Amino acid sequence: MATRRNFMLTAGALAVAAALPLASFAQDVTKIGFVYVSPIGDAGWTFQHDLARTQLEAEFGDRIQTSFVENVAEGADAERVIREFAASGHKIVFATSFGYMNYVERVARQFPDVAFLHATGYKSGANFANYNARFYEGRYLNGVIAGHMTKSNVMGYVAAFPIPEVLQGINAFTMGARSVNPDVEVRVIWVNSWYDPGREREAAMTLISQGADVITQHTDSTAPVQAAEERGVYAFGYHSDMSKYGPTAHLSATTHLWGDYYVQTVKDVLAGEWKPTNLWGGYQQGMIQLAPLNDAIPAEVKAQVAELESQLTAGTFHPFTGPVVDQSGAERLPAGAVMDDETLGKMDYFVQGVASRLPSR
Amino acid sequence: MDGNLITAILFATVVAGTPLIIVALGLLVNERAGVLNLGSEGMMAMGAVVAFAVTHHTGNPWLGALAGMAAGMSASLIFGVLTLTLQANQVASGLALAIFGVGLSAFIGKPYESVALQSVPAVRIPFIADIPIIGEALYNQQAMVYLSWALFWTVLWFLYRSRAGLVLRAVGESPASAHAIGHPVVLIRYLAVLFGGAMAGLGGAFLSVFYTPMWVEGMVAGRGWIALALVVFATWRPLRVMIGAYLFGGVMITQLFIQGSGLQIDFPAQFLSSLPYWATIIVLVVISRNANTIRLNSPASLGKPYRPEA
Numbered sequence: 001m002a003t004r005r006n007f008m009l010t011a012g013a014l015a016v017a018a019a020l021p022l023a024s025f026a027q028d029v030t031k032i033g034f035v036y037v038s039p040i041g042d043a044g045w046t047f048q049h050d051l052a053r054t055q056l057e058a059e060f061g062d063r064i065q066t067s068f069v070e071n072v073a074e075g076a077d078a079e080r081v082i083r084e085f086a087a088s089g090h091k092i093v094f095a096t097s098f099g100y101m102n103y104v105e106r107v108a109r110q111f112p113d114v115a116f117l118h119a120t121g122y123k124s125g126a127n128f129a130n131y132n133a134r135f136y137e138g139r140y141l142n143g144v145i146a147g148h149m150t151k152s153n154v155m156g157y158v159a160a161f162p163i164p165e166v167l168q169g170i171n172a173f174t175m176g177a178r179s180v181n182p183d184v185e186v187r188v189i190w191v192n193s194w195y196d197p198g199r200e201r202e203a204a205m206t207l208i209s210q211g212a213d214v215i216t217q218h219t220d221s222t223a224p225v226q227a228a229e230e231r232g233v234y235a236f237g238y239h240s241d242m243s244k245y246g247p248t249a250h251l252s253a254t255t256h257l258w259g260d261y262y263v264q265t266v267k268d269v270l271a272g273e274w275k276p277t278n279l280w281g282g283y284q285q286g287m288i289q290l291a292p293l294n295d296a297i298p299a300e301v302k303a304q305v306a307e308l309e310s311q312l313t314a315g316t317f318h319p320f321t322g323p324v325v326d327q328s329g330a331e332r333l334p335a336g337a338v339m340d341d342e343t344l345g346k347m348d349y350f351v352q353g354v355a356s357r358l359p360s361r
Numbered sequence: 362m363d364g365n366l367i368t369a370i371l372f373a374t375v376v377a378g379t380p381l382i383i384v385a386l387g388l389l390v391n392e393r394a395g396v397l398n399l400g401s402e403g404m405m406a407m408g409a410v411v412a413f414a415v416t417h418h419t420g421n422p423w424l425g426a427l428a429g430m431a432a433g434m435s436a437s438l439i440f441g442v443l444t445l446t447l448q449a450n451q452v453a454s455g456l457a458l459a460i461f462g463v464g465l466s467a468f469i470g471k472p473y474e475s476v477a478l479q480s481v482p483a484v485r486i487p488f489i490a491d492i493p494i495i496g497e498a499l500y501n502q503q504a505m506v507y508l509s510w511a512l513f514w515t516v517l518w519f520l521y522r523s524r525a526g527l528v529l530r531a532v533g534e535s536p537a538s539a540h541a542i543g544h545p546v547v548l549i550r551y552l553a554v555l556f557g558g559a560m561a562g563l564g565g566a567f568l569s570v571f572y573t574p575m576w577v578e579g580m581v582a583g584r585g586w587i588a589l590a591l592v593v594f595a596t597w598r599p600l601r602v603m604i605g606a607y608l609f610g611g612v613m614i615t616q617l618f619i620q621g622s623g624l625q626i627d628f629p630a631q632f633l634s635s636l637p638y639w640a641t642i643i644v645l646v647v648i649s650r651n652a653n654t655i656r657l658n659s660p661a662s663l664g665k666p667y668r669p670e671a
Contacts, residue, residue, distance in 0.1 A: 041577065
């Protein structure tokens with residue numbers, strides 16, 4: 001049923017998009033289109049991209065005009081929306097979800113003058129760039145804080161799907177926690193959904209009643225943070241600062257900021273200097289940031305986090321620095337070595353310290 | 362497994378099963394009158410958003426629950442007018458209501474997405490809540506849970522012990538006969554549809570006000586469809602609906618506990634997640650496998666429009 005409604009929304013948006021060329025006469029205005037996979041809401045993946053869109057508007061004012069279509073399903077609808085943006089004179093199109101990749105690729109070939117940017121994918125082309133963020137950097141820092149704050153030494157992780165990006169997060173969190181507290185174990189519950197508040201809450205509650213006193217999540221709703229607040233344990237948000245859903249529980253959150261990257265991209269396009277890139281940005285590019293730290297975190301822990309942050313920003317520290325040992329005890333990366341991006345992108349194991357078994361595939 | 366863990370699992374099972382019981386019992390009465398309303402997902406979403414909004418503005422979750430019921434009822438009234446008065450196709454109208462309700466709730470709920478509610482405290486029943494293991498799990502719950510049990514007994518009594526229930530079932534079996542002996546078939550069907558809508562709204566209210574306390578688009582997450590399926594697989598019998606709902610909740614919670622326990626098991630997580638669905642279906646199909654009782658219990662005129670001859 002959701003798809004039908006999405007279709008209606010999309011159809012409505014297309015009607016508007018089709019009418020736009022008549023309305024906008026001024027030639028200096030560069031039109032920029034955004035395709036969002038979910039409603040903007042008040043926190044979450046799409047909310048962060050929309051923050052970046054408003055940053056663009058603030059930066060460039062009248063020189064650009066942004067428009068967006070939210071809740072676009074990762075299917076044929078996406079291609080229609082992307083093509084309509086390109087056909088109606090948009091010069092830059094940001095497609096902000098993994099599942100748009102093949103549609104972006106197809107449309108990009110038909111509109112060589114339009115710059116296409118696709119988030120979290122791996123394909124690119126002559127006018128088709130992709131970008132992603134190193135979420136695991138923030139996760140590692142969350143883990144460091146968690147390792148200091150836990151009393152039970154059990155932590156709970158509410159996770160969506162066992163794909164490399166999620167595994168990087170779980171492993172980075174675990175390694176961060178164990179870097180300061182080697183007795184920690186992390187338990188993972190897969191809810192097999194990016195977004196199901198009821199089930200995410202149940203998973204968090206389950207972990208808490210099994211002794212976890214720090215909860216974190218790789219799902220999109222605020223339900224795990226709220227559950228932690230209710231049961232008086234700590235939690236980390238994801239995507240956005242979720243502290244207002246759990247003022248006491250919320251220690252921090254891994255957030256992603258796309259604004260600076262978007263601003264740079266638009267600058268380059270306006271100057272006619274844009275070249276498609278494959279950017280996987282982290283602290284160094286300002287794409288990852290922690291939400292403000294809870295006052296319950298002791299000053300020396302805050303200082304340690306600040307130190308790690310500056311090392312991440314300077315590029316002198318990588319969370320996946322060897323030794324990386326998986327659950328079976330096998331060494332995946334020798335001591336002192338730094339994991340390269342290709343290996344990171346293929347991660348398919350849990351590190352030592354994760355108590356749950358990775359679901360077999 | 363220690364006692365605390367069993368208590369925790371039982372507790373969570375009861376909570377997870379509650380919205381399904383409320384909604385499914387409403388649908389059961391609805392369908393026993395011969396009307397098939399597939400719009401439960403939409404009615405739940407409407408109930409959830411309206412209940413959340415009213416609770417947020419008044420601070421009273423019970424007013425919220427009432428408003429949720431009213432919202433579910435108004436949605437079902439649309440369905441009633443379409444199918445009972447205008448004789449539209451019930452399946453198509455129900456599906457339309459499901460889509461419409463989910464969409465409208467997203468629209469209404471936009472301003473409430475960032476709002477958090479206080480969680481409603483549990484009501485501890487003195488003495489019996491002190492029973493080891495089950496006391497804490499069953500009798501230290503939110504009042505809505507007790508309400509769902511009261512609803513179960515009321516529906517059971519109504520359908521099998523009251524005259525009105527007999528008439529309702531007659532309308533679902535053979536509206537023409539019921540009409541012939543002087544019962545107002547359309548009115549009775551309207552009342553059944555409204556009851557189904559009210560319960561779907563209440564189930565939605567439970568989700569947004571008592572369960573997760575939050576409103577977000579799409580939060581009903583398919584529970585309306587599960588409730589519909591439960592009624593069919595339970596062959597329209599209240600006790601089996603209840604068993605099915607708790608079984609579904611229980612298996613879902615247990616698989617979460619297994620995952621969270623850190624036990625080294627070699628099951629794909631996807632398999633575990635699908636477990637509640639097929640476990641419930643298999644059990645209900647097995648306990649309801651007698652073809653005669655199925656025929657006896659399924660409303661013969663389900664989904665068929667009826668126009669009383671003048």
